[in-house]
Amino acid sequence: GSAVVIRSLQASDNEPLYNYLQNLSSESRSRFGPHPFDQPTINHICEHPDKNIQRYIAVDESTSVIVAYMLIHQGMIEADQQRYAQRDQFFDPAITVTYAPSVADDWQSSGLGTAMIYVIENDLKNRGIRHIILWGGVQATNLKAMNFYKKNGYQFLASFWHDDKDNHDMTKEL
Numbered sequence: 001g002s003a004v005v006i007r008s009l010q011a012s013d014n015e016p017l018y019n020y021l022q023n024l025s026s027e028s029r030s031r032f033g034p035h036p037f038d039q040p041t042i043n044h045i046c047e048h049p050d051k052n053i054q055r056y057i058a059v060d061e062s063t064s065v066i067v068a069y070m071l072i073h074q075g076m077i078e079a080d081q082q083r084y085a086q087r088d089q090f091f092d093p094a095i096t097v098t099y100a101p102s103v104a105d106d107w108q109s110s111g112l113g114t115a116m117i118y119v120i121e122n123d124l125k126n127r128g129i130r131h132i133i134l135w136g137g138v139q140a141t142n143l144k145a146m147n148f149y150k151k152n153g154y155q156f157l158a159s160f161w162h163d164d165k166d167n168h169d170m171t172k173e174l
Contacts, residue, residue, distance in 0.1 A: 002060050004067060004112065006119050009055035013066070014046035017057070020066040025105045031142050032102040034071055034135055058103075058116055067107045068116055072124070073098040076133055084133075084169070087158055091131050091171075097124060100135035108144060117152055125174050132174065137167040 009017065021029070021037040035041055045055070052075070058068035075093030076084070084090065099120075103113045124132070137160065138145050146168070154170040161167070 002062055004058040004060055004115075006056060006058050006116055009046065009049075009057050009069075011046050011049075013057065014043050016059075016064070016066045017046065017069065018042040020057075020069060020104065023104065024102065028102065028105055028108075031139055031145065032100065034100040056116060056120055058107075058112055066104075068101070068103040068112055070102065070116055070120060071100040071135065072120060073100075073135065077135060080133060080136065080169075083160060089157065091133065095129055096131040096133060097129050098133045098135045113148055114152060121174060130174050132172045134170045136162070137169045140166040140168055 018037075018039050021042065024032070029037065035045065049055075052073060054072040056068075056070045056072070057066050059065065060067050074097055075081075076091060076096060076098050080098060101113060101117070103110075103116075121132075132154075134149070134154070138149060140146070140159065149170050149172075152172070154172045157169040157171055159166060159168055
């Protein structure tokens, strides 16, 4: 029932983003890993934006607390690109992005992730993007995330092992 604002991450968001990441449960933290969660890393992210990565946040209007954080990387990250290439799967980096979403534990299954991906996908379509790849895949045991991706039109491509865990590569055509 709360209203949120979905927007790009700003330089002044370093403390709220750090707090958001610190407040994720250990399970959520173990499933989201595009970068370290320490204060120096978060300060660097906010103060020195990477032109190849768009960072979106959702802020609860009633508390001004970040409740979701999602990254879009232009093209593919190197590890994903190598894994896909081993399977002879190639994507044009000009029309492909890599996606890493996270939603605060109390907001999971609330519809926030779907609302954010709708906003993000519309932005991507307007920029000519045609493919979304999951950043590092999704852990096969993360049934909530697997259901989220399937519900939102992502397709299973292949399984792979990483850190002794079964993972799935999934992609979506826009």
